[in-house]
Amino acid sequence: MDFTTAFARAIELELAKQRRGGWRRANDREAVAWSGTRQFSALWRIRLPARLGFGERLTHFFLGIDRRFPWSEPRVAAPEVPTDYSWPHIEPDGVLCLPETDAGQGAGARAIWVLGAAVDLLSLDTATRRDEFAREFATYWSRRATTSQRVISLCRPTGPSREVCYWRAADETFCVVGDGEQEVAAWLANSGRAANTGRTFLSRLVWLDAPPVPVDFPVVAANVVDLCVDMDLSGYLRKGERLRILLGAQTVTGPVLVGVTLPEFRKARSRKWIGKKEGTALPDSRPAGATQWTMFREPPLADRAVERNVVERADAAWIHGRGAPGDHESLMGARAAVVGCGSLGSAVARLLAQAGVGELLFVDGDTLSSANTGRHVLGSTFVRANKARAMKTALNRDFPHVVVEAVPEYVENLGEADWGRLDRCDVVVSAGIDLAGEASLDAWRSADERCPWVASWVEEYAVAGHAVLLFGTDKLLARFDASGRPDFRLSDWPNGSGLLEAGCGNSFQPFSAIDLAGTSMLVARAVLDVLTQVARETCRREWLGDRARVVQLGGVPRPTFDLSHGARDLTW
Numbered sequence: 001m002d003f004t005t006a007f008a009r010a011i012e013l014e015l016a017k018q019r020r021g022g023w024r025r026a027n028d029r030e031a032v033a034w035s036g037t038r039q040f041s042a043l044w045r046i047r048l049p050a051r052l053g054f055g056e057r058l059t060h061f062f063l064g065i066d067r068r069f070p071w072s073e074p075r076v077a078a079p080e081v082p083t084d085y086s087w088p089h090i091e092p093d094g095v096l097c098l099p100e101t102d103a104g105q106g107a108g109a110r111a112i113w114v115l116g117a118a119v120d121l122l123s124l125d126t127a128t129r130r131d132e133f134a135r136e137f138a139t140y141w142s143r144r145a146t147t148s149q150r151v152i153s154l155c156r157p158t159g160p161s162r163e164v165c166y167w168r169a170a171d172e173t174f175c176v177v178g179d180g181e182q183e184v185a186a187w188l189a190n191s192g193r194a195a196n197t198g199r200t201f202l203s204r205l206v207w208l209d210a211p212p213v214p215v216d217f218p219v220v221a222a223n224v225v226d227l228c229v230d231m232d233l234s235g236y237l238r239k240g241e242r243l244r245i246l247l248g249a250q251t252v253t254g255p256v257l258v259g260v261t262l263p264e265f266r267k268a269r270s271r272k273w274i275g276k277k278e279g280t281a282l283p284d285s286r287p288a289g290a291t292q293w294t295m296f297r298e299p300p301l302a303d304r305a306v307e308r309n310v311v312e313r314a315d316a317a318w319i320h321g322r323g324a325p326g327d328h329e330s331l332m333g334a335r336a337a338v339v340g341c342g343s344l345g346s347a348v349a350r351l352l353a354q355a356g357v358g359e360l361l362f363v364d365g366d367t368l369s370s371a372n373t374g375r376h377v378l379g380s381t382f383v384r385a386n387k388a389r390a391m392k393t394a395l396n397r398d399f400p401h402v403v404v405e406a407v408p409e410y411v412e413n414l415g416e417a418d419w420g421r422l423d424r425c426d427v428v429v430s431a432g433i434d435l436a437g438e439a440s441l442d443a444w445r446s447a448d449e450r451c452p453w454v455a456s457w458v459e460e461y462a463v464a465g466h467a468v469l470l471f472g473t474d475k476l477l478a479r480f481d482a483s484g485r486p487d488f489r490l491s492d493w494p495n496g497s498g499l500l501e502a503g504c505g506n507s508f509q510p511f512s513a514i515d516l517a518g519t520s521m522l523v524a525r526a527v528l529d530v531l532t533q534v535a536r537e538t539c540r541r542e543w544l545g546d547r548a549r550v551v552q553l554g555g556v557p558r559p560t561f562d563l564s565h566g567a568r569d570l571t572w
Helices: 006-018 028-035 107-121 126-135 137-143 181-190 221-227 316-321 343-355 370-374 387-398 416-423 435-447 513-531 547-552
Strands: 023-025 040-047 060-066 075-077 150-153 162-169 174-178 198-207 244-251 254-261 307-313 335-339 359-363 403-407 427-431 453-458 464-470 539-544 566-571
Touching (some): 006 040, 006 060, 028 040, 126 137, 150 244, 162 244, 174 198, 174 244, 181 198, 181 387, 343 387, 359 416, 387 403, 435 453, 453 513, 464 513, 513 539
Parallel strands (some): 335 359, 359 403, 427 453
Antiparallel strands (some): 162 174
16 A cells, blocks of 8 residues: 555545544555455545444445546445445445546545545435436446357347347357348358358247346246246247347437357257248147246246346347437438449448448449558458458448448449339439449430439549539539549659559559548548438539648649648539
8 A cells, every 4th residue: 555645645635534433544454355356555444433324334434546547446345345236336346336426626625526426326216226227227237247158139129029030050159139030140240250161040039128227137947937927938948949039128318139049958949940841749748738938937947047147239220329319310221322332432431331321232243452452441362352242241241230231343244133123212322433433324314303312523642522513413524634634633743643553554543542532531421411311412522631641642723722621612
């Protein structure tokens, strides 16, 4: 212990003022008792003036600070308080989980404040304690989980109670549960797992009226039957399988899903097991009128232990917004096409997937080369693969809930069926494609009023970038000259641009994904603005990178290139 620091002295001065005669420094024995779990650099024993609802057992607190203080919180421990989850906000070692202090206050004021907060916590009445347990239902369930098995939920986190589809890996270390078999199978396929590598069966999501408090968490099979009031889950029991159930409840901070697994019931009839023949029912000596489900209330089944599983939500609403309201709610039902899956298009596509766009269509006839990987979101794993197909594979693995399609063809060569797929999109994004591709999209859109089109590209060395948002029958090439150059360029290159690639006459422009980042964000934001109807009229946006770099590379900034590292919105 070190009581010589300025912070420790300030705390002792405040204790002497506020708690005269009611505190002392912790002795060596007391300090050693806490050294195994908390690295306190100074520790004090605080005598309590009242009993706070724990009778004669609660006589003192410990107040401690660690070596990170004042950047860490002063902590209060109540070693005489039971840590059996009968009281909220008490960690397993007896340290209280209290609100953060005001870091702008002095050390002494912060110490006195947490002591007051500790008294308030241990003075809670029964109803308030239950409310606190309910508010942090997920945390307490996680702390009392009895297995490390991963349970991934794709289900809508809402009532009512309903049938769900469970898939479990053959080694039983991994489970996926969704609202339907098709949803689960698609998620598994996208993530690189095959449904036939495990078993798929039907079970139940039981939506509870209120979350149980920790002391009422199910421990044995009879407890689960009591939770599932007025339900008979006999039809979901299967010989040789443990019954896995999802429990859901609404808390003040949002819905929570948890899992419970019952022990194997060897006399269950095989029912509702997807893709398998019904098994043979074994002889049954149940009392007349009893169901297989209520047998879990009777010895010896009633006393068999159950597993409490932590459920990891992987539904779109959670991944893209932690369940809070936002743009992702409308984006989940949106469909966007990315034409051109090169360096710019791949970055934009990934941003759209991360933002929560529910369906993506990739169109590109090119293959990935090693030289591309320095500025492409795909790495060496996909070299020599078609870019559209590779993007589908990569994004499906990372976001298995997103629906992705791929057309391995250049847009100017699309057939009628593939143009029809574009027609079903809410927005089409072209990213760095050649003039022939832009002309094909222009002609397609001008033939009839199609979905909005965001045409995007970068100038030489990615020093600047453009996104044109086209609505109705407005044409992109109306602003291009006979040589195929837009009249709103930001830089000129009188001596040409690019370097010759070794061994051939191809030229290339060395720039990195960092140079592309500004334009990628500009384009992705434009697409989201179209999908959320923030943008409704034809306009253009531009990204202006490093103006000095243009000069350094031999270019000439135009007068409109009048700032560096900024974006601008302009009329069409």
